Amino acid sequence: MTDLPKAATARTSVDDAIVLIVDDDPSMRRALTNLFQSVGLRVEAFGSAAEIMEAKPPAVPSCLVLDIRLPGSSGFDLQSDLAKANIHTPIIFITGHGDIPMTVRAMKSGAIDFLTKPVRDQDMLDAVQAAIERDRRRRNIEESVAGVRSRFEGLSARQRDILILVASGLMNKQVAAELGLAEITVKIYRGQIMRKMGAKSLADLVRMVEALGISRPGGKVQT
């Protein structure tokens, strides 16, 4: 939280959104770039799927504007490649000759919009705004969870065992019995866990474990 923003050129406020364009038609790239820049969005344009896969994934909220017909691989291939690489930038497809099954497929695999040429400027801007908003939200959650996860990974195996049992609602003595330990041992571990995880209360701990999605035993909310 203490890192000063190393803004090189402009006052890149903390989360200046960026639009990534992939289209093999240079005039299309230019037109889109102009459109987005006219409303103050940063833009990066690519001519092929390969090019963008080499670039590093953006660190700010962003979205992808993608012609579905690309040289080499189709937009779909890029979409699934990104998914495999665990990159979840929202995608807006554009197409000249799309059909309904194609649209359904794109939307089902998570595209945020699917526009047909000629694309109306306003439609495109609306779609981009929605996409960026979604990405911003996703990044926020991801970020919180990432902190918790890295702390969890800093725990020893034993500490994790105990964390999970404690967060599932067992008393120290029950945890001890479960693991064949003395109660005092569990207490000591518990203290270590609270410190390492940065939890101020048991409630915090429970929420962290929930956020990590770990609840093997019988720890779900009941009816």
Next chain:
Amino acid sequence: MTDLPKAATARTSVDDAIVLIVDDDPSMRRALTNLFQSVGLRVEAFGSAAEIMEAKPPAVPSCLVLDIRLPGSSGFDLQSDLAKANIHTPIIFITGHGDIPMTVRAMKSGAIDFLTKPVRDQDMLDAVQAAIERDRRRRNIEESVAGVRSRFEGLSARQRDILILVASGLMNKQVAAELGLAEITVKIYRGQIMRKMGAKSLADLVRMVEALGISRPGGKVQT
């Protein structure tokens, strides 16, 4: 000893899925009905949006197969009417003369599939199976949360105040200070709350409050 509100679940036949068809073309209704029945699905067919809105929402996992062009209102109207009525049955649209914007609109508002006539039987069955699976999952979550919610609503105002503060991680004395009470009072309420909510541990309580989505103070997971 136990004042646990007993969930009045009328144990219906376990979870016989049902497919709801809305199409103004009788021959289409018949064809779809036969198709679904041939794989052992229960079916109910309607000739118009109005008809199905009068029927009571199904109590088992289900899905809606909906021609987008209906007499009177369009499939979209029905979709949004259902959404307004808080009915979230997954919808599969079928259309003879659809276009891409229509498809996008349907998918964006939550349709699970969008099929074009002539519909291949296997596509339809796949779509229905996916839709019913989704509905089953949704119902499961909904059901758990509904139980918790109804118990929460059985709490007095004071009990709710205290529940929220306790679940946010405050100690009894802090809760007492916050509300201008004696610590002993908080303890007593706390016991009542545990009983009424059917929570065996603080961890349970925290999870319930999370499931209800109540966390006003500073109770979110931190980075």
Next chain:
DNA sequence: CTACCGGACAAACCTATGTATAGGTCGCGC
């Protein structure tokens, strides 16, 4: 008026949790 309920509190008592101090064993890397 009275009975009942929810809210608030107290003393007494017990259990659970948390911390400090003070150990002990093991395995691993240098």
Next chain:
DNA sequence: GCGCGACCTATACATAGGTTTGTCCGGTAG
């Protein structure tokens, strides 16, 4: 071998959590 970290335990003490029994008050439904 030595140090280090993980793992495990014990005693002792302090604080937090939780129940029981009983008291008091105010509103309100009968």
